[in-house]
Amino acid sequence: xxxxxxxxxVGEKDVTRAIVSEFxxxxxxxxxxxxxxxxxxxxxxxxxxxxxxxxxxVLIVERNNYLxxxxxxxxxxxxxxxxxEPGQEILKELGVPYEEISKGLYVADGPHxxxxxxxxxxxxxxxxxxxxxxxxxxxxEENKVAGVVVNWTPVQALPREITCVDPIALESKxxxxxxxxxxxxxxxxxxxxxxxxxxxxxxxxxxxxxLIVEYTGEVHPGLIVIGMAVSTVFGLPRMGPTxxxxxxxGKKGAEIAEKNLSL
Amino acid sequence: MLKxxxxxxxxxxxxxxxxxxxxxxxxxxxxxxxxxxxxxxxxISKISVEEEKIKLIDKLSDDIARxxxxxxxxxEIERIPHPIEINLEKKYILKWAEKPIGxxxxxxxxxxxxxxxxxxxxxxxxxxxxxxxxxxFGTWDEKNFRYHARVVVFGFPTIISTTGLVEGxxxxxxxxxxxxxxxxxxxxxxxxxGRFIDYEDPRITEIMKGYVMQAIFFHLFGNPFxxxxxxxxxxxxxxxxxxxxxxxxxxxxxxxxxxxxxxxxA
Numbered sequence: 084x085x086x087x088x089x090x091x092x093v094g095e096k097d098v099t100r101a102i103v104s105e106f107x108x109x110x111x112x113x114x115x116x117x118x119x120x121x122x123x124x125x126x127x128x129x130x131x132x133x134x135x136x137x138x139x140x141v142l143i144v145e146r147n148n149y150l151x152x153x154x155x156x157x158x159x160x161x162x163x164x165x166x167x168e169p170g171q172e173i174l175k176e177l178g179v180p181y182e183e184i185s186k187g188l189y190v191a192d193g194p195h196x197x198x199x200x201x202x203x204x205x206x207x208x209x210x211x212x213x214x215x216x217x218x219x220x221x222x223x224e225e226n227k228v229a230g231v232v233v234n235w236t237p238v239q240a241l242p243r244e245i246t247c248v249d250p251i252a253l254e255s256k257x258x259x260x261x262x263x264x265x266x267x268x269x270x271x272x273x274x275x276x277x278x279x280x281x282x283x284x285x286x287x288x289x290x291x292x293x294l295i296v297e298y299t300g301e302v303h304p305g306l307i308v309i310g311m312a313v314s315t316v317f318g319l320p321r322m323g324p325t326x327x328x329x330x331x332x333g334k335k336g337a338e339i340a341e342k343n344l345s346l
Numbered sequence: 347m348l349k350x351x352x353x354x355x356x357x358x359x360x361x362x363x364x365x366x367x368x369x370x371x372x373x374x375x376x377x378x379x380x381x382x383x384x385x386x387x388x389x390i391s392k393i394s395v396e397e398e399k400i401k402l403i404d405k406l407s408d409d410i411a412r413x414x415x416x417x418x419x420x421x422e423i424e425r426i427p428h429p430i431e432i433n434l435e436k437k438y439i440l441k442w443a444e445k446p447i448g449x450x451x452x453x454x455x456x457x458x459x460x461x462x463x464x465x466x467x468x469x470x471x472x473x474x475x476x477x478x479x480x481x482x483f484g485t486w487d488e489k490n491f492r493y494h495a496r497v498v499v500f501g502f503p504t505i506i507s508t509t510g511l512v513e514g515x516x517x518x519x520x521x522x523x524x525x526x527x528x529x530x531x532x533x534x535x536x537x538x539x540g541r542f543i544d545y546e547d548p549r550i551t552e553i554m555k556g557y558v559m560q561a562i563f564f565h566l567f568g569n570p571f572x573x574x575x576x577x578x579x580x581x582x583x584x585x586x587x588x589x590x591x592x593x594x595x596x597x598x599x600x601x602x603x604x605x606x607x608x609x610x611x612a
Contacts, residue, residue: 290448318417319448
């Protein structure tokens with residue numbers, strides 16, 4: 084009588100081959116995509132989800148090993164996230180339970196909201212490369228943004244003498260900067276004198292959310308700015324720990340990208 | 347001699363009732379008052395040549411985008427705005443009621459832009475122009491080196507902001523302490539209800555009567571203010587002072603200013 088086993092007999096080499104080949108297959112396919120989103124926080128996830136739902140090939144580049152950015156916690160390490168009306172409509176769409184705690188203010192569990200958004204983005208067909216840091220932009224004819232240069236995140240964390248690792252480039256028709264206040268992608272344009280970012284202003288939670296959605300847009304041919312990066316590019320008031328604008332700005336960024344991609 | 351006062355209505359919602367303000371001013375001063383539409387759109391509507399109108403809107407969009415204050419701690423505001431900013435300003439000129447509040451503009455620069463729009467025949471001291479807006483503006487304070495949000499900036503025209511009324515005069519100190527602790531402003535608003543003027547507050551119309559009166563005193567005498575904390579002409583820096591001067595005082599105007607008003611009416 085043979086010994087009872089729960090899992091199939093697969094050796095170490097098979098596991099390694101599966102990881103390498105599947106990663107390489109996906110990576111090769113996504114060396115070129117319709118849209119690359121830098122930053123896997125709420126605005127980036129939302130933008131990716133919306134575009135992928137419409138059938139576009141989307142790659143999100145995230146420097147950490149986890150997705151969701153600050154959407155896991157609501158501020159001061161407390162894991163309740165808030166949205167103002169009409170942000171709750173997106174929570175509803177994602178199937179996230181929420182509660183209205185005062186007129187126009189809704190609260191949800193951070194882990195629930197964030198995991199649902201990530202799952203929904205994955206379900207829509209977005210692909211990710213994590214632990215990957217944005218390094219530079221690819222500029223083509225007439226300085227149109229046409230891709231990004233990336234490297235492994237750990238490369239940046241180690242001394243230069245032992246990490247002389249050249250980055251690689253990925254191409255796309257559109258790049259979305261969803262890197263938060265850092266606005267890393269927009270700042271690369273600034274370094275080349277192609278854009279001037281203003282830096283974010285003082286915190287004004289009540290009003291900054293509207294402005295972030297309003298100013299979301301294509302700031303340079305091929306580059307759309309969403310989420311808190313909008314605040315940095317246009318010098319808008321700083322936002323507090325509330326996420327409605329991140330979700331709506333992501334949605335608007337996707338609409339703008341879609342319009343460009345369909346031209 | 348002042349012949350007529352124009353009140354420009356840049357507030358779509360009914361928390362500001364200019365008819366009530368008009369009636370109040372007529373009764374108090376005896377001056378002729380006319381209510382007009384939103385300032386920029388009113389002035390643009392007076393231009394008959396379509397091409398000129400389009401040119402002016404383009405120029406205004408650029409001019410207004412340029413005077414947005416990015417850093418309240420930096421006096422200089424000179425910068426070249428991004429086309430997205432200019433296009434948004436253009437959109438808001440054409441659809442002014444949809445303009446979100448949250449941007450912060452240089453008040454004196456805004457007056458300069460506005461003064462060039464006033465119809466030529468009304469650009470003299472026989473006419474007083476008072477522009478109501480929900481946009482936030484401020485002026486640079488040389489004492490503490492930063493821009494401060496204002497309810498009113500006096501000039502030709504005088505501009506009055508309903509958002510400035512909420513954000514300009516300081517709220518009770520405890521409000522800011524709790525806000526710094528991370529408590530959501532919506533929750534704090536409930537806790538401090540009544541102690542400051544909020545957006546779309548039903549008290550705004552009554553309060554604005556006092557600010558319009560300050561604009562008229564500025565127009566007539568160059569001095570809009572009074573040192574009496576109970577007089578409607580008091581230059582309030584705290585919300586509680588605004589509420590006291592405009593709503594709770596034992597009298598509307600101090601003896602001196604009441605006397606001036608009587609003389610004006612006579």
